[in-house]
Amino acid sequence: MERSRFKRTLSWFGSVLRDKVLWLGLIGIALGLVVFALLFNFAVMPLWTRHDASIMVPDVREMSEGQAESALRAAGLGAEMREQPFNPNLAADIVVEQTPDPSTMVKPGRRVYYYVNASPKELAVTPEVVSMAEGVARTRLEEAGLIVSRVESDTVRTPFRNTVTRQTPPAGRQVPKGTRVTLWLSPGPGTASVRVPNVVGNTPEEAKEIIRRAGLWVDSPNATGDRVRSQQPEEGSTLREGEEVRISTSPSGG
Secondary structure, eight states, X not given: OHHHHHHHHHHHHHHHHHHHHHHHHHHHHHHHHHHHHHHIIIIIHHHHHTTTOOEEOOOOXXXXXXXXXXXXXXXXXXXXXXXXXXXXXXXXXXXXXXESOTTOEEOTTOEEEEEEEOOOOOEEEOOOOXXXXXXXXXXXXXXXXXXXXXXEEOSOOOSSTTBEEEEESOTTOEEETTOEEEEEEOOOOOSSEEEOOOOTTSOHHHHHHHHHHTTOBOOOTTOOSSSEEEEESOXXXXXXTTOBOEEEEOXXXX
């Protein structure tokens, strides 16, 4: 009996000792995590974020746009140009102001805004190039002093492949010469059959929208009257997807 009680006592002490070792281990781990967090926050993070690093903003006033951009980026700063209304009392096309000011101490990578006294640009009227072939459209835009910067594929079908279906900026818009233009080109006609909708009585804009939504093409640049008075082919005719419907209008005010 005494021997059995002694064994139970030893077992209890062993269990308590193991629990104590476990708790001491857990406490040690917790203390280690706290110490690591403190070291990371007060030693590693300042080095990582470079709290103490600073850069003096260079003076880019009276520089050209390109010179200012290069000087700021060489100093380890960001740069963003902003045009301001032309002031004839200042030199044209140079930096006349900057934010932050020169000699300001800032953190690396800080964005600096510089303002250019941009000289007035000659304006051009965007020509209408929708329904033209891509090459013809490019020539017409370049003759107007504009630049075709992007050409995108469109899902709108037309009788011929690479016909311009949309343009940005739109026709008739006054823009500075050198403005970049985006064109969308048609994949050409499809193979599906489409029934021609009725557009008589609609305005030309409404008629064109209805016809194009139906999967057909309409140009009719001379249809400038108030309402569509006739269409060809007529309502209910069957055309191949992308084929053209022509519309005629009544005279304006008629």
